[in-house]
Amino acid sequence: MKKAGSILLTAVLMTGLLAGCGGxxxxxxNQGSAxxxxxxxxxxxxxxxxxxxxxxxAGKYFEGESLNDNVLTRWGVDNLGIxxxxxxxxxxxxxxxxxxxxxxxGAEKLPDIIPVYDTMLMNxxxxxGRVKEVTEDIKNYMPERLKEIYKQYPTTFxxxxxxxxxxxxxxxxxxxxxxxxxxxxxxLDNLGLQAPTxxxxxxxxxxxxxxxxPDGNNKNDTYGFTFSGKDTYNTGWVSDPIMIFSAFTGxxxxxxxxxxxESGKLVYGSIHEGNKEALATLRDWYSKGYLNxxxxxxxxxxxxxxxxxxxxxxxxxxxxxxxxxxxxxxxxEGAIISVHPTINGVTGDRTYQDAQLxxxxxxxxxxxxxxxxxxxxxxxxxxxxxxxxxxxYGYAQGYDYDIVDxxxxxxxxxxxxxxDSIQGVGKMAFTKNGPAIGDAGKDFYDLAQGVEANTGPxxxxxxxxxxxxxGYVISYENREGLLPNLFNxxxxxxxxxxxxxxxxxxxxxxxxxxxxxVPLDAFDDFVKQWYExxxxxxxxxxxxxxxxxxxxxxxxxxxxx
Amino acid sequence: xxxxxxGYKIFSVFNYIIxxxxxxxxxxxxxxxxxxxFSSKAAIAGNLVSFWPVGFNTNAYAITFNNSNFTGSMMxxxxxxxxxxxxxxxxxxxxxxxxxxxxxxxxxxMWIFVFTMLFNGGLIPSYILVTSLGLKGTxxxxxxxxxxxxxxxxxxxNFFRTIPKALxxxxxIDGASFFVIFRSIYLPxxxxxxxxxxxxxxxxxxxxxxxxxxxxxxxxxxxxxxxLQTVVVQTNAQSMAMSQSEVEAMAEQSVKAAQIFISTLPIxxxxxxxxxxxxxxxxLGAVKE
Numbered sequence: 001m002k003k004a005g006s007i008l009l010t011a012v013l014m015t016g017l018l019a020g021c022g023g024x025x026x027x028x029x030n031q032g033s034a035x036x037x038x039x040x041x042x043x044x045x046x047x048x049x050x051x052x053x054x055x056x057x058a059g060k061y062f063e064g065e066s067l068n069d070n071v072l073t074r075w076g077v078d079n080l081g082i083x084x085x086x087x088x089x090x091x092x093x094x095x096x097x098x099x100x101x102x103x104x105x106g107a108e109k110l111p112d113i114i115p116v117y118d119t120m121l122m123n124x125x126x127x128x129g130r131v132k133e134v135t136e137d138i139k140n141y142m143p144e145r146l147k148e149i150y151k152q153y154p155t156t157f158x159x160x161x162x163x164x165x166x167x168x169x170x171x172x173x174x175x176x177x178x179x180x181x182x183x184x185x186x187x188l189d190n191l192g193l194q195a196p197t198x199x200x201x202x203x204x205x206x207x208x209x210x211x212x213x214p215d216g217n218n219k220n221d222t223y224g225f226t227f228s229g230k231d232t233y234n235t236g237w238v239s240d241p242i243m244i245f246s247a248f249t250g251x252x253x254x255x256x257x258x259x260x261x262e263s264g265k266l267v268y269g270s271i272h273e274g275n276k277e278a279l280a281t282l283r284d285w286y287s288k289g290y291l292n293x294x295x296x297x298x299x300x301x302x303x304x305x306x307x308x309x310x311x312x313x314x315x316x317x318x319x320x321x322x323x324x325x326x327x328x329x330x331x332x333e334g335a336i337i338s339v340h341p342t343i344n345g346v347t348g349d350r351t352y353q354d355a356q357l358x359x360x361x362x363x364x365x366x367x368x369x370x371x372x373x374x375x376x377x378x379x380x381x382x383x384x385x386x387x388x389x390x391x392x393y394g395y396a397q398g399y400d401y402d403i404v405d406x407x408x409x410x411x412x413x414x415x416x417x418x419x420d421s422i423q424g425v426g427k428m429a430f431t432k433n434g435p436a437i438g439d440a441g442k443d444f445y446d447l448a449q450g451v452e453a454n455t456g457p458x459x460x461x462x463x464x465x466x467x468x469x470x471g472y473v474i475s476y477e478n479r480e481g482l483l484p485n486l487f488n489x490x491x492x493x494x495x496x497x498x499x500x501x502x503x504x505x506x507x508x509x510x511x512x513x514x515x516x517x518v519p520l521d522a523f524d525d526f527v528k529q530w531y532e533x534x535x536x537x538x539x540x541x542x543x544x545x546x547x548x549x550x551x552x553x554x555x556x557x558x559x560x561x
Numbered sequence: 562x563x564x565x566x567x568g569y570k571i572f573s574v575f576n577y578i579i580x581x582x583x584x585x586x587x588x589x590x591x592x593x594x595x596x597x598x599f600s601s602k603a604a605i606a607g608n609l610v611s612f613w614p615v616g617f618n619t620n621a622y623a624i625t626f627n628n629s630n631f632t633g634s635m636m637x638x639x640x641x642x643x644x645x646x647x648x649x650x651x652x653x654x655x656x657x658x659x660x661x662x663x664x665x666x667x668x669x670x671m672w673i674f675v676f677t678m679l680f681n682g683g684l685i686p687s688y689i690l691v692t693s694l695g696l697k698g699t700x701x702x703x704x705x706x707x708x709x710x711x712x713x714x715x716x717x718x719n720f721f722r723t724i725p726k727a728l729x730x731x732x733x734i735d736g737a738s739f740f741v742i743f744r745s746i747y748l749p750x751x752x753x754x755x756x757x758x759x760x761x762x763x764x765x766x767x768x769x770x771x772x773x774x775x776x777x778x779x780x781x782x783x784x785x786x787x788x789l790q791t792v793v794v795q796t797n798a799q800s801m802a803m804s805q806s807e808v809e810a811m812a813e814q815s816v817k818a819a820q821i822f823i824s825t826l827p828i829x830x831x832x833x834x835x836x837x838x839x840x841x842x843x844x845l846g847a848v849k850e
Contacts, residue, residue: 055780059792059816063627067780087778091791095774102688102775108697309608327606420602420620421813 035081037372042081046373050430051088051111053096053360057427062399071396072428079390082377084430087111097121104128112368113430115171117360119159123490125363126160126167132364135166137371139559143379145386149173149437151560156358158488158549166554170358172382172435177318177475178353178482179240182325184313185338187214187222195340199247199281202343206290209313215332225285226292226312228303233510234269236354238317238324239303241295243342244282246351249274253354255506257487257542265543266486270506271530276523277346279513286514296511310335316342319441319471326465339471341478355482359432381429385437387455394456395425395434401460408456410463440479441472448473489549492541498534505529591825598622598819605814621819630780630788631820637700638785639827642766645704649762650755652709657717658743674711691776702776703784707765713758720754721747756838760831767828785824793817 035042055067065071067086076082088103088111090096097118103110110130116122125131142150150156156170183195188205191212196202206224208214214222227241234242234254242253251258252272260267269275285291292303292312306312308325310332315325322337329335342351364371383391393408394401400422401408402415412419426434443461447453447469453462461469491499509526512518555561592612597605601616609615625631660667682690687706696702724747732742748755773787780791 055791058630058780058788059628059820060624060813061628061630064629066630086780089774089778089780089791091774091787098684099775102685105685105689108692305608308606324606327603330603331607331609420624 035373037376040376041079042373045077045081045083046370047083047085048113048368048370048373048377049085049087049109049111050113051090051096051100051115052086052430053090053093053115053117053432055086055089057424060423062423067428070425070428071399071423072425075390075396076377080373080377080380082373084377088114093117100125104130109367110365112365112370113374114363114365115360115430115432116168116363119488119490120496122159122168122361122363123162126162130366131167132366132368133165133167134169134364134371135554135557137375138166138169139557141372141375142559143375146375146379146382147560150558151555153357154555154560155484155486155488156361157554159490160361160363161549161552161554164552164554166558168361168363171360171362172431172433173358174436175439175479175482176356176436177320177440177472178355178478179237179242179316179342180319180471180474180478181243181340181342182307182315182317182322182337182471183340184209184214184310184328185336186334187313188338190214190216195338196343197341198344199244199346203281203285203290206285206314207288210288210290214313215310221311223292223306223312224290225314226303226306227295227316228292228298228300229295229507229511229514230297230299232507234354235300236356237300238315238321239298239300240316240353241282242353243316243351245275245278246353247343247345248278248281250345250347250349251352251483253352253483254510255503256354256483256485258483259486266539266546268530268535268539268542270510271527271535273527275510276520279510279523280520282514283516283520287516291514296515319468319475322465322468322471326467337467339467339474341474342481350478350481352481352483355484357484378431381431382435382437384426384434385457387457392456393459395429396423399423399425408459410460439476440482441476444469444472445476487542487546489545492538492545494534494537494541498538502530502533502535502538505533591822594818594822598815598822600815602813602815605818621815624816625819625823631785633781634783634785634788635824637782638767641700641703641784642763642827644700645708645766646759646762648704649708649710649713650759653713653717653758654748654755655743656709657714657721658747660714661718661721674714678711688775697776698778698782700782703766703769703772706772707769710762713761717751717754717758720751724750752838756835760835763831764828789820789824792820 035044035046052067057070058067061070067089068084073084076084087109088099090099100114100116100121101124104124114125114131116125138150150169150173153170153173156173157166160166160168181195183205187209188195191208191214193205193208194201196205202225209222209224213220226239228235228239229241232255233245234240234256236242245254249269249272252267252269252274254270254275256269257266258269259265282291286295292298292306295303298305304315304317304321304325307315308328310328315321319339322339326337329337342353345351364374368374380389380391383389384395387393393403394410397403398415398417401410403409404414404416409415410422412422438457443457444464447458447462451458453459461472505526509518509522513520513522589612593610596610596612596614598621599614599617599619600610601618604610604615660671681687691697691702691706696705728746728750729742732746737745768786770784770786770790773782773784774790777783777787780788783791
């Protein structure tokens with residue numbers, strides 16, 4: 001008996017070993033099969049391999065669907081003869097970057113299309129010589145309507161230009177909507193207050209939200225303003241304290257590079273002297289309990305919880321943040337959220353925010369020789385944004401929209417087969433999100449101006465809640481306050497060795513000042529040390545990069561002028 | 562009597578309180594997760610759910626079990642855990658038995674093994690090794706690199722050493738070979754040790770997510786822990802131009818909770834079966850020295 005058992009065990013192990021070896025060999029190497037483009041479709045179908053940072057749908061696919069076999073990949077095979085296959089999948093940003101780096105070290109194939117979100121990695125990929133120069137391909141194959149878009153954002157090419165050659169392109173560039181201020185309107189009403197527009201008014205409101213029991217439950221359980229300072233004091237998307245800093249520093253946003261008007265040089269925002277006053281203000285507010293107590297330990301996404309739970313009265317974020325915090329209106333009776341522009345600065349000028357023009361870039365493996373197919377597919381993905389073609393209402397009927405009794409509906413609970421929430425088909429694409437066009441919520445602005453909702457994108461916008469729409473309208477009206485970071489090249493030489501340390505010092509100093517752990521004058525020491533520990537060197541290098549970047553003209557060679 | 566003294570009673574009370582607190586500290590998070598998995602979206606977002614579901618529904622479980630990615634990953638995890646544990650235990654017990662004896666070169670061998678405890682090749686060399694061995698993308702990439710662990714080896718070796726030599730000598734006199742002694746005396750007498758080490762290895766395999774992410778290129782090959790890692794990880798993307806329904810889909814906490822909860826069940830289920838072997842002292846009284 002026992003002998004039989006051990007033989008069986010060995011047998012099991014051996015079978016597994018053999019099966020394992022035979023497993024996955026076939027899945028690679030069907031590259032470059034000679035598909036021919038006939039009437040907008042490849043026959044026989046070709047395969048394009050891609051890298052993907054994160055599969056956001058992983059836990060939620062419909063039965064029988066998965067990353068490499070879903071409604072969108074099937075659509076691609078049926079309509080374009082292009083099969084998209086993910087061969088490199090990360091998890092969070094770091095894991096994805098690590099996997100790409102590992103793929104570079106080994107002798108294995110890179111995916112044909114490589115989305116990259118880290119400027120250092122972009123640089124490494126270019127240096128490795130394994131990514132393709134695409135100047136000619138863009139000129140020859142990029143469809144006209146996409147060229148029109150890329151023409152508007154020449155700076156997005158900066159990180160992928162080396163020696164006048166272009167090694168990639170931004171992933172669906174667009175001026176992304178800026179942040180708005182979400183306030184508990186019912187609290188304002190209870191206390192007879194108005195939405196603040198200046199820093200003094202803002203202070204009055206958050207003081208009242210903290211001390212005057214705005215929710216009327218006779219408990220001291222509320223405070224004014226929640227934001228996150230865990231990773232940066234300029235989060236750029238939600239839980240952002242940026243307007244307080246910008247109120248004192250103007251255009252010099254912390255952790256970003258902007259032009260100094262006097263010297264004409266790029267300077268680093270976090271060392272601007274206005275930050276000292278901003279920190280003094282925040283320090284005062286923090287000690288009085290107006291702010292999120294755990295602002296230094298909560299990441300941007302965690303810091304919204306206090307608002308959703310009805311503890312905090314004000315939060316700043318992209319207009320869609322309303323969708324993530326609106327549970328407070330369901331859970332707490334009488335709770336109403338209203339949206340407002342961010343406050344003005346102390347000089348009376350507006351406050352500014354960081355503008356986002358793209359989320360990462362596409363780079364292409366040197367072995368990938370079918371840029372025409374890529375552009376064909378990429379252009380089709382834009383159909384949802386243009387409201388044309390197969391995707392005029394959304395990517396897939398019954399997934400992210402449905403047609404019920406001849407009406408297009410976007411609310412998943414009203415679908416023919418009702419869903420709890422939609423299937424994010426746009427997130428299945430290699431663009432990470434479905435591409436968008438139109439600056440910072442223009443659709444919503446147009447609707448507010450009385451434009452009829454006669455295209456897919458407008459209908460989609462029109463289906464949103466009133467508060468949601470109002471947020472986007474404000475965002476569009478204030479789009480001049482959005483400033484792109486003027487340094488978007490690869491980390492400079494000194495940055496590679498010292499930047500991490502400087503960033504840590506900066507964050508620590510800011511947090512300790514706000515928490516009153518060090519005197520306010522620690523800011524002056526910080527600025528001094530920043531220059532000494534590599535800051536001045538970095539500033540020089542950044543400016544050198546900037547003057548080079550503004551000289552090199554690659555747009556004309558790509559046919560984008 | 563000893564256990565009736567006041568001091569002992571006070572000690573007992575404190576003992577129980579501390580043990581109960583420790584127990585709760587392990588149990589309550591799980592209960593919270595379970596409650597979340599049965600709750601409605603708005604209730605979770607508003608932090609209204611503590612240990613009892615609010616807005617009870619079972620949608621999260623319906624979604625989870627209809628999701629072939631989840632069930633597929635679960636199968637891979639089970640396979641890797643079973644195969645990996647069997648393989649590791651085969652290697653470790655045979656190696657541990659041999660090394661518990663004295664023979665020439667034993668110390669050199671031990672030093673080599675201990676060296677691997679202190680130093681390892683690091684991420685990139687390991688990755689290149691696994692890739693060039695052709696293991697990448699196969700189940701063996703998850704099993705073979707960790708099949709032998711010096712720490713577990715030492716544990717088992719020391720366990721074997723506590724078994725009285727006299728037993729072995731008696732068996733030799735009866736004509737048993739080394740292998741028979743190993744199988745009929747050492748293994749049965751070391752059940753507590755085997756159970757402990759198996760549990761370590763099993764839990765290690767079940768929970769390990771990084772190697773899955775690293776060596777598997779097709780997410781269909783992900784073990785459950787790697788799959789969960791991709792589900793739970795918060796998209797830190799400053800996600801662009803999302804529609805309202807997309808944002809609402811993003812905040813789906815109950816599905817995540819359901820999937821995490823289900824993933825903890827197998828280990829919880831295995832534990833009681835192994836626990837009975839943790840009782841020591843079988844050898845006591847077998848021989849007198």
